[in-house]
Amino acid sequence: MTGPYLAGVDIGGTKITVSLANFKGISVKVFQEVRLEGSHTAIPEQVDFLLEYACEQIGVQPDDIMATGVSSCGPFVKEDGIIQLAAPNLCGGLAKDRNIISNNWTRIPLEAVLSGRWSTLKIENDAVAAVKAERLFGACRGEDNVVYVTWSTGIGGGAYVDGRLIHGKNGNAPHIGHIYLVEDGPQCGCGNFGDMESLVSGVAIARDYGGGRTAEDVFRAFRSGEGKANEIISRALRNFARGLASINAILDTEVFVIGGSVFMNNIDILLPGIEEEFYRSFPILSADVDIRPSLLGAYLGDMAALSLVMPEDWIKKWQDNRPWTHAPLPVILDKQGFN
Amino acid sequence: MTGPYLAGVDIGGTKITVSLANFKGISVKVFQEVRLEGSHTAIPEQVDFLLEYACEQIGVQPDDIMATGVSSCGPFVKEDGIIQLAAPNLCGGLAKDRNIISNNWTRIPLEAVLSGRWSTLKIENDAVAAVKAERLFGACRGEDNVVYVTWSTGIGGGAYVDGRLIHGKNGNAPHIGHIYLVEDGPQCGCGNFGDMESLVSGVAIARDYGGGRTAEDVFRAFRSGEGKANEIISRALRNFARGLASINAILDTEVFVIGGSVFMNNIDILLPGIEEEFYRSFPILSADVDIRPSLLGAYLGDMAALSLVMPEDWIKKWQDNRPWTHAPLPVILDKQGFN
Numbered sequence: 220m221t222g223p224y225l226a227g228v229d230i231g232g233t234k235i236t237v238s239l240a241n242f243k244g245i246s247v248k249v250f251q252e253v254r255l256e257g258s259h260t261a262i263p264e265q266v267d268f269l270l271e272y273a274c275e276q277i278g279v280q281p282d283d284i285m286a287t288g289v290s291s292c293g294p295f296v297k298e299d300g301i302i303q304l305a306a307p308n309l310c311g312g313l314a315k316d317r318n319i320i321s322n323n324w325t326r327i328p329l330e331a332v333l334s335g336r337w338s339t340l341k342i343e344n345d346a347v348a349a350v351k352a353e354r355l356f357g358a359c360r361g362e363d364n365v366v367y368v369t370w371s372t373g374i375g376g377g378a379y380v381d382g383r384l385i386h387g388k389n390g391n392a393p394h395i396g397h398i399y400l401v402e403d404g405p406q407c408g409c410g411n412f413g414d415m416e417s418l419v420s421g422v423a424i425a426r427d428y429g430g431g432r433t434a435e436d437v438f439r440a441f442r443s444g445e446g447k448a449n450e451i452i453s454r455a456l457r458n459f460a461r462g463l464a465s466i467n468a469i470l471d472t473e474v475f476v477i478g479g480s481v482f483m484n485n486i487d488i489l490l491p492g493i494e495e496e497f498y499r500s501f502p503i504l505s506a507d508v509d510i511r512p513s514l515l516g517a518y519l520g521d522m523a524a525l526s527l528v529m530p531e532d533w534i535k536k537w538q539d540n541r542p543w544t545h546a547p548l549p550v551i552l553d554k555q556g557f558n
Numbered sequence: 559m560t561g562p563y564l565a566g567v568d569i570g571g572t573k574i575t576v577s578l579a580n581f582k583g584i585s586v587k588v589f590q591e592v593r594l595e596g597s598h599t600a601i602p603e604q605v606d607f608l609l610e611y612a613c614e615q616i617g618v619q620p621d622d623i624m625a626t627g628v629s630s631c632g633p634f635v636k637e638d639g640i641i642q643l644a645a646p647n648l649c650g651g652l653a654k655d656r657n658i659i660s661n662n663w664t665r666i667p668l669e670a671v672l673s674g675r676w677s678t679l680k681i682e683n684d685a686v687a688a689v690k691a692e693r694l695f696g697a698c699r700g701e702d703n704v705v706y707v708t709w710s711t712g713i714g715g716g717a718y719v720d721g722r723l724i725h726g727k728n729g730n731a732p733h734i735g736h737i738y739l740v741e742d743g744p745q746c747g748c749g750n751f752g753d754m755e756s757l758v759s760g761v762a763i764a765r766d767y768g769g770g771r772t773a774e775d776v777f778r779a780f781r782s783g784e785g786k787a788n789e790i791i792s793r794a795l796r797n798f799a800r801g802l803a804s805i806n807a808i809l810d811t812e813v814f815v816i817g818g819s820v821f822m823n824n825i826d827i828l829l830p831g832i833e834e835e836f837y838r839s840f841p842i843l844s845a846d847v848d849i850r851p852s853l854l855g856a857y858l859g860d861m862a863a864l865s866l867v868m869p870e871d872w873i874k875k876w877q878d879n880r881p882w883t884h885a886p887l888p889v890i891l892d893k894q895g896f897n
Contacts, residue, residue: 294842305842313842364727376808380724380731387719387810388703388846397840398804401741402797409840411803458741464750465737469715469808471726501736501748503633503644503652507727 227524244542263332286339288527290348348523350377371479460496478513566863583881602671627866629687687862689716710818799835817852
């Protein structure tokens with residue numbers, strides 16, 4: 220081994236990815252579907268298992284992991300300052316549609332379970348971790364006022380204001396998917412009617428089109444000139460830009476970095492449309508704002524988690540060498556834990 | 559004289575107030591309608607004149623003013639880091655309706671003019687200064703995550719996140735009046751359609767009622783049980799609460815402090831209604847948030863400006879003695895400058 224090592228954990232609505240890295244780059248990556256059954260400690264226990272599994276793969280002892288960064292979907296709540304997940308896409312007890320998630324969890328004690336085993340632990344909302352990674356290694360290096368927005372199955376955000384990563388009381392700032400944009404709009408998984416996520420997320424685009432099509436299907440139909448797809452994408456695009464304008468009114472930012480699969484797979488359509496609509500809003504606030512695609516793209520999940528705990532000397536080396544671009548392919552574990 | 563002195567300047571859409579204070583309290587207050595004619599330096603020159611006039615009133619030399627805090631309506635733009643006002647309610651060149659403001663200014667060089675004369679100068683957006691005052695002396699003392707919202711002729715905001723006053727790139731964060739809340743709504747003075755200010759401000763309430771009535775007239779009609787007033791106030795109230803929910807999604811706050819004449823004159827109607835609607839939004843984000851009226855109320859303008867430059871030892875003394883509650887009545891100057 221070439222230690223010491225850092226661990227990065229990325230917890231999404233459908234999968235968990237764990238990566239271990241040393242000074243030179245990412246050594247191993249393990250990937251498994253997220254477990255949504257059993258006790259409310261199932262997910263932290265799965266993370267624990269995946270971390271151990273990754274250690275075994277490269278012959279590292281868990282005690283040799285010097286710090287662990289966890290980037291997770293939210294929102295978070297805190298009990299005595301300890302982070303729990305209260306995410307409607309993981310906790311069946313919070314989901315609007317109980318048929319999708321069969322568990323009845325309302326909280327996942329992520330920090331309490333993991334901190335017992337993995338001593339230097341830093342947990343952040345996934346989009347908050349993402350803005351840190353983009354600012355260190357990606358599209359907005361060194362900028363003081365920057366917002367990262369993920370346009371994917373859902374909508375998320377992370378922000379630096381005045382050079383500082385903002386958190387708010389429970390680490391949920393800026394939880395941009397849940398800002399209102401229209402009156403009496405469709406219902407979001409969070410319960411709100413007409414918020415940004417309910418209008419523009421991948422789920423919303425698929426829902427508006429209907430017939431069991433995915434958001435990608437709708438973009439394909441748009442590209443082939445279909446009127447219905449054009450109407451749905453145009454409205455989503457307009458509302459996405461209105462959402463950015465609202466966030467900009469609140470945070471007075473310099474740069475938006477946009478990532479997420481819906482956006483990254485359709486930059487050619489979406490970026491010019493967003494810009495056209497965004498700069499129509501209150502020109503004094505919008506004029507000097509830059510809108511850029513994520514530079515880390517497919518590497519963002521791992522890099523977000525690792526960025527949370529990366530020491531200064533590693534950061535400098537990684538900025539120069541960009542080792543994430545030649546990370547190994549992930550080991551994919553099936554649900555039983557065998558690859 | 560009992561020096562040293564601090565100066566506070568409050569620049570609004572209709573008036574400018576200057577106050578001078580020593581360690582013991584506010585010594586003099588001068589008040590004049592804002593001058594919207596002449597050169598684009600008219601307002602900073604008027605501030606300069608009022609500061610000198612106030613000094614004369616109590617026999618203080620301008621050089622004895624140790625620092626000057628300026629709380630001004632915005633938004634701001636910066637040229638080479640120097641603050642200029644780009645406020646549509648002062649600059650005729652930016653106003654939607656040129657009949658209201660006859661000048662053709664697009665920028666007011668506030669900092670450049672004042673900093674030549676008043677050496678230790680601190681300029682902030684009025685609602686940003688207000689949240690500082692409320693956090694030092696008012697409704698949210700010592701809270702780390704707090705948003706002040708003014709509900710008045712317009713809508714404004716100021717915020718602490720993670721214990722720090724946020725500014726953004728031009729000091730306009732959080733410019734909450736310009737977040738979108740409905741699609742294809744009425745037009746705001748800033749040009750946006752359907753933003754918070756266009757829907758709920760005092761101007762919007764009066765406009766929706768029509769017939770030349772003021773917002774206060776509409777509230778009177780509401781109190782007498784009139785259906786049309788009820789409909790207008792109820793919708794404004796609902797959208798105000800939706801605006802707070804959007805701000806909370808972005809800033810993950812602990813406390814909202816609400817001030818401004820529309821709110822303060824109608825707390826009995828508005829506070830319960832805002833609470834009812836606000837807590838309906840995404841409960842995980844909204845549940846632990848407190849909504850409180852401004853405690854400084856009528857004293858907020860002076861205290862906001864003075865708070866910007868007040869030294870630590872004064873703050874402690876003022877927190878104990880609350881001298882603003884027995885400030886002298888203002889000297890009111892007419893447009894020619896004679897009282």
